[in-house]
Amino acid sequence: MALQASSLLPTAFTIHKEGKPSVSFRDVGFFGVSVTDHVGGVACKSSLVLRSRELQVRPIRAQTTATPEIGQAAPEGKKTLRKGNVIITGASSGLGLATAKAIADTGKWHVIMACRNFLKAEKAAKSFGIDKENYTVMHLDLASLDSVRQFADNFRRSGRPLDVLVCNAAVYLPTAKEPSFTAEGFELSVGTNHLGHFLLARLLLDDLKQSDYPSKRLIIVGSITGNTNTLAGNVPPKANLGDLRGLAGGLNGLNTSVMIDGGEFDGAKAYKDSKVCNMLTMQEFHRRYHEETGISFTSLYPGCIATTGLFREHIPLFRLLFPPFQKYITKGYVSEEEAGKRLAQVVSDPSLEKSGVYWSWNKNSSSFENQLSKEASDAEKAQRLWEISEKLVGLA
Numbered sequence: 001m002a003l004q005a006s007s008l009l010p011t012a013f014t015i016h017k018e019g020k021p022s023v024s025f026r027d028v029g030f031f032g033v034s035v036t037d038h039v040g041g042v043a044c045k046s047s048l049v050l051r052s053r054e055l056q057v058r059p060i061r062a063q064t065t066a067t068p069e070i071g072q073a074a075p076e077g078k079k080t081l082r083k084g085n086v087i088i089t090g091a092s093s094g095l096g097l098a099t100a101k102a103i104a105d106t107g108k109w110h111v112i113m114a115c116r117n118f119l120k121a122e123k124a125a126k127s128f129g130i131d132k133e134n135y136t137v138m139h140l141d142l143a144s145l146d147s148v149r150q151f152a153d154n155f156r157r158s159g160r161p162l163d164v165l166v167c168n169a170a171v172y173l174p175t176a177k178e179p180s181f182t183a184e185g186f187e188l189s190v191g192t193n194h195l196g197h198f199l200l201a202r203l204l205l206d207d208l209k210q211s212d213y214p215s216k217r218l219i220i221v222g223s224i225t226g227n228t229n230t231l232a233g234n235v236p237p238k239a240n241l242g243d244l245r246g247l248a249g250g251l252n253g254l255n256t257s258v259m260i261d262g263g264e265f266d267g268a269k270a271y272k273d274s275k276v277c278n279m280l281t282m283q284e285f286h287r288r289y290h291e292e293t294g295i296s297f298t299s300l301y302p303g304c305i306a307t308t309g310l311f312r313e314h315i316p317l318f319r320l321l322f323p324p325f326q327k328y329i330t331k332g333y334v335s336e337e338e339a340g341k342r343l344a345q346v347v348s349d350p351s352l353e354k355s356g357v358y359w360s361w362n363k364n365s366s367s368f369e370n371q372l373s374k375e376a377s378d379a380e381k382a383q384r385l386w387e388i389s390e391k392l393v394g395l396a
């Protein structure tokens with residue numbers, strides 16, 4: 001990837017404060033790479049429209065360093081907004097990294113990259129040309145509840161307000177024959193993707209509440225493969241939480257099953273189940289806290305980002321065939337940078353503020369409120385999932 005060129009991009013955005021950028025995005029893609037190199041020319045035109053909309057190439061005066069206008073009212077008479085603070089878990093690769101890049105490059109946000117591998121995250125941020133003014137790496141291992149608690153403490157000590165939390169990190173172990181476990185002994189996929197994030201979001205809810213930012217958001221990344229009302233969600237093994245008996249038993253394989261529904265271990269199913277948990281958790285947060293706090297709770301399917309590290313445990317043949325399969329057969333493929341811009345939209349775009357929504361994008365890359373499967377929108381199950389999860393993570 002032409003990563004060095006990416007450092008040119010913030011300049012490309014900042015010099016065009018008021019109107020449409022005069023730099024042609026046809027020639028320069030988001031990471032300084034030709035758009036056509038990435039998306040094969042498909043949807044190039046629509047992504048141009050998307051770019052100017054998503055990235056909100058609007059006045060960015062509040063964040064530029066030494067202009068005399070700082071702190072003064074914008075010409076329209078609107079007050080300038082302070083920089084927003086967003087935590088993104090798993091920002092060391094894939095979707096999280098691309099989102100960190102997209103959001104940091106607006107100059108309007110400070111991104112806290114919450115990552116288990118500090119060095120990897122730091123290197124990734126540097127190689128993507130993220131301005132060091134606009135990000136901080138903080139250690140977070142979601143597979144350890146102690147680490148989650150420590151992270152929340154450390155974040156609070158930093159004194160930054162929290163305006164948006166993005167629960168993005170995940171592991172996918174499709175070829176594992178035997179389960180692995182988190183520090184507390186939960187099956188690793190559900191333990192990391194759901195329970196770690198559940199505790200994190202619960203601990204940081206107060207911080208979000210206290211923020212004075214005009215739009216406070218908690219975003220939990222979901223997926224199509226957890227939704228059995230789609231073709232992708234019907235590829236075996238299908239997600240199914242059953243009656244949650246395995247989860248209630250602690251997912252430790254000692255007294256009960258390591259699977260939420262009480263079945264035999266299946267890594268691919270555990271991942272899909274964890275995504276159902278993510279989507280149910282978002283809705284339960286919405287029901288419990290949206291009205292009271294004004295926080296917007298959302299989930300999304302960013303598209304099939306077939307090239308990310310998520311598939312690192314899959315067999316080499318799969319990793320070879322999956323991207324062309326998604327690009328040319330299902331046409332569900334999106335590049336990391338495109339997906340990053342979608343998630344960045346959910347972080348900051350005023351048109352995606354509605355709470356309780358599962359966002360998706362159509363072929364023209366315009367967002368729409370999608371329907372979740374029956375199970376992924378089951379309010380009773382969401383409530384039980386919440387109650388069991390809070391016991392497991394030590395909140396009840």
Ligand code: LMG
Nearest residue numbers: 174175228229230231234235236237268318321322325329
């Ligand atoms: C499992 O296998 C593994 O067992 C598991 O360990 C784990 O890895 C898991 O998800 C990960 O996968 C999945 C396996 C079984 O699917 C395959 O990948 C086999 C590939 C078969 C090749 C099919 C030919 C397609 C041609 C593509 C050529 C390019 C190849 C690229 C391949 C990359 C992707 C692998 O899956 C199956 O059993 C195969 C059948 C799956 C079809 C599922 C479709 C069900 C449709 C049901 C309709 C439901 C309708 C709902 C509609 C709602 C609409 C609103």
Ligand code: NDP
Nearest residue numbers: 090092093094095141142143168169170304305308309310
């Ligand atoms: P990646 O593997 O590229 O990114 C996952 C990130 O999670 C990495 O930064 C990884 O860290 C981090 N992570 C894993 N375990 C932990 C942990 N214990 N503590 C902290 N961080 C951890 O995958 P994607 O970017 O594809 O996935 C991001 C999100 O997008 C996931 O929620 C996934 O479910 C979702 N998604 C992905 C789709 C796709 O097609 N790729 C489709 C739909 C949804 P490290 O870099 O150290 O490994």
Ligand code: PMR
Nearest residue numbers: 172174223224225226231232235271272303304305330332
């Ligand atoms: Mg899928 C419209 C069709 C579509 C879409 C959007 C996806 C997304 N997939 C689709 C169809 C199919 N997939 C079909 C027809 C097959 C059978 C050949 C198929 C297979 C398949 C496998 C084996 N797909 C997969 C796998 C994985 O291992 C991935 C997975 O399930 O990870 C949990 C995956 C995915 N398909 C997707 C998406 C987005 C994924 C991956 C990641 C995720 O949900 O987070």
